[in-house]
Amino acid sequence: MSGLPVPGWVPAARRQAQQPPAAPRLPFVVAGQAVGTVAPGVLDEIALMPAFCLPFLLLKKEHGGALAWHLDATASDATTALAALAQALRRAGRCGAWRDEQLAVCNAAGERIGTVERGAVRPLGIATQAVHLVGSAPGGRLWVQQRAFDKPTHPGKWDTLMGGMVSAADTLHTALERETWEEAGLHAGALHGMAHRGHVDFARPSSDGEGVGYMVERIDWFHATMPEGLVPENQDGEVERFDLLETAEVHARLERGEFTPEAAMVLAGFYGW
Known part of the structure; x- marks a missing residue:
């Protein structure tokens, strides 16, 4: 701990990081595995789409004693089925910003069952x-970035030196290296004392999918x-x-x-609050 009084923004940031959904959500199940949750009404409209829009059956039935939405696919078809569902959500205006980037889809045990377009993860x-x-920097000052004003989330907000997603093709460390280069033009190996210092968890409503x-x-x-x-220099136009x-x-x-809420929580940890 820092030894300093906890400033007022810290408990506010923690409350912002952990918020229940605005309305009860149903579990979302793929190939028999619970992988997410969905808001009322969202998949009802998708399930009514013709088969050429969603060639995999989408139905509501029990899972673990509770009602859930099921994407009826085999384990080997999970990624293909999720891709079709992501496109259907996009057609219905229920998808986040489309990135052409695949993220891992895991069950409650952390086992990967497939991948899905990044824009679909929040709605699901x-x-x-x-x-x-x-x-x-030597002496204790911090390098921070201002997010580009055309970013789909938190445009113009301040952030840590680098923040990015771990894609389906990444490990944690390859994501660290890739994002550090793309966002700040820095090779991780050129930095001193690189160390994992902690993690923060978020569970909160998102504006994605209307x-x-x-x-x-x-x-x-x-x-x-x-x-x-050494001075950071953005490479991907996002800063x-x-x-x-x-x-x-x-x-x-x-x-x-x-x-950003994410940077605030990370910096709270960095300062020992």
Whole structure:
């Protein structure tokens, strides 16, 4: 712990990170495995689509003693069935921003049963994994990024030096290396003292799919020090700019709510709150 009083923004950030859904959600089951949750009415409209839109049966029936939505596919067809469902959600306007990026779909035991388009994970309440990097300069100042104003989530908000999703093709460490390069133009091996420092968990409503999404995410965060003279430079167009801030200014921006909810929770952990 930092030894300093916990500032008011910290309990507010924790409350924001853990929020129940606006309405009760039904379990979402693929190939007999519960992998997410869905809001009332969303899959009812998808289930009525013609077979050329969704060639896999979508039906409501019991699972573990409770009513659930089932995507009726075999284990070997799970990814194909999820791809068809993601496209159907997109046609119905119930998908998040389409990324052409596959994320892992896992059961409650963490076993992968397939993959799905990133834009579909929030409407289907599928758990995701992300990685963040807190980057210090010698002397203790922090490098932070301002998100591009055309980002689909939290445009223009402040963030850690790097934050990104762990894709289906990634391990945690390959995601760390890839995102550090894409977002900050830095090779992880050039940074000093790179270390895993903790994780934060999110479970909260999401605006994806016209407000029917639910975010379930684990964020693993790392800390490293950038050598003197090394300056981040965005490579993928998703960052507006970088700032190098004194601790007091980081805290002031956190107090004013200028950071994303994810970055706020990571920085709370970094400062020991």
